[in-house]
Amino acid sequence: MQRSSIIRPTVIATFIVAISLLHYFTPLHLPYLHAIFQRLYYLPIILAALWFGFRGGLICSIIVSIAYAPHILFQWGGCLTMEMEKYLEILLYNIVGGMTGLLSQRERERTVELQKTARGLEESYQQLQQQSERIIAIEEQLRRAEKLSTLGEMAAVLAHEIRNPLGSIRGTAEILKDDYKPGDPKHEFIEIQIRETERLNRVVEDFLRMARPQPSEMGRCSLVEELETVVTLVARDALDRGVTLRLEPFAGAAIVRANGEKLRQAFLNIVINALQATPSGGKVDIALRMAESAYEISVSDNGTGIDADSQAKIFEPFFTTKPNGTGLGLAITRKIVEGHGGTLAVESEVGKGTTVLVKLPLNDSAN
Numbered sequence: 001m002q003r004s005s006i007i008r009p010t011v012i013a014t015f016i017v018a019i020s021l022l023h024y025f026t027p028l029h030l031p032y033l034h035a036i037f038q039r040l041y042y043l044p045i046i047l048a049a050l051w052f053g054f055r056g057g058l059i060c061s062i063i064v065s066i067a068y069a070p071h072i073l074f075q076w077g078g079c080l081t082m083e084m085e086k087y088l089e090i091l092l093y094n095i096v097g098g099m100t101g102l103l104s105q106r107e108r109e110r111t112v113e114l115q116k117t118a119r120g121l122e123e124s125y126q127q128l129q130q131q132s133e134r135i136i137a138i139e140e141q142l143r144r145a146e147k148l149s150t151l152g153e154m155a156a157v158l159a160h161e162i163r164n165p166l167g168s169i170r171g172t173a174e175i176l177k178d179d180y181k182p183g184d185p186k187h188e189f190i191e192i193q194i195r196e197t198e199r200l201n202r203v204v205e206d207f208l209r210m211a212r213p214q215p216s217e218m219g220r221c222s223l224v225e226e227l228e229t230v231v232t233l234v235a236r237d238a239l240d241r242g243v244t245l246r247l248e249p250f251a252g253a254a255i256v257r258a259n260g261e262k263l264r265q266a267f268l269n270i271v272i273n274a275l276q277a278t279p280s281g282g283k284v285d286i287a288l289r290m291a292e293s294a295y296e297i298s299v300s301d302n303g304t305g306i307d308a309d310s311q312a313k314i315f316e317p318f319f320t321t322k323p324n325g326t327g328l329g330l331a332i333t334r335k336i337v338e339g340h341g342g343t344l345a346v347e348s349e350v351g352k353g354t355t356v357l358v359k360l361p362l363n364d365s366a367n
């Protein structure tokens, strides 16, 4: 750009100077040479018009006229017809310069206009594409919400059907327990039975809570404490599996405004998945980090990994690759994390392992 802005005027000026010199130094008794030089002037004029538009063409033709006029006046002055013909040529220079300039300028303006239109079209196309991507994303969310709400209805029916018999089982077990003294093995069995019915009841309640949107009780919650609780809960399981479970130390308590119970549930689901995917001798690392606007909790395992096909589906309710999995863990986890304004992401490589990353926004009201 910079170079062509010097080169073009130089080319035109060189032409004009060279042709003028030819005029002034060619003897007048060679009129056919002068006739050729006279036409050569069109070269710089047309170039100037093409390169610089109307004004460029006209300025060039005027310069040519000024350079050429003394030659006519002083050298051809003697012959009137010759002189007249050459003044006519000067007129033509200016007409050609102006006209060519005008035409080329219009052409150029049209090109610019076309380019602008093309750019405009490109932008609208991109906007359209972004909008359609957003629509697809929203549709996906709706689909998920729908699935979960069907799930909610199912859960309500199921919970009702399960809870009533559970109540009877528990009640009769309480009565039977009184027949045996503590220390009696049957007393122990019945206690186990009561404990297990309670656990079942909790499971049903959890299921119900997950599936039904519910105003959650938010409060001050320490992420460090929740993670420590999760580690305590699964430590035995990790030991049985021969998997090393580690929670990296974190300075501070990492306080957020959250529903601690739900967050714990979410972390538990992730950690249990990691343990289940990791063979004996492997490891699961839990780390907490404070980033600019969020706490980042990562759970990394060096287990089986997740193939690309499954990765697209792991958050869907009921998607599972385990013989007795429910496929609800990650769906619930995502619901909880998003309910706290956070995000959930999974990175995985088959055969190498998986990292699940939870981001929870730092909120001022926590302190």
Ligand SMILES: Nc1ncnc2c1ncn2[C@@H]1O[C@H](COP(=O)(O)OP(=O)(O)O)[C@@H](O)[C@H]1O
Pocket: 269, 273, 274, 275, 277, 301, 303, 304, 305, 306, 310, 314, 315, 319, 320, 321, 322, 324, 325, 326, 327, 328, 329, 330, 331, 354
């Ligand atoms: N850390 C992990 N490593 C490998 N696969 C995983 C991991 N976490 C989740 N998955 C995959 O995602 C699926 C869905 O997980 P989840 O929703 O918790 O249901 P479930 O554990 O009952 O199968 C699992 O069946 C498993 O295939």
Ligand SMILES: [Mg+2]
Pocket: 269, 272, 273, 328, 329, 330
């Ligand atoms: Mg699971």
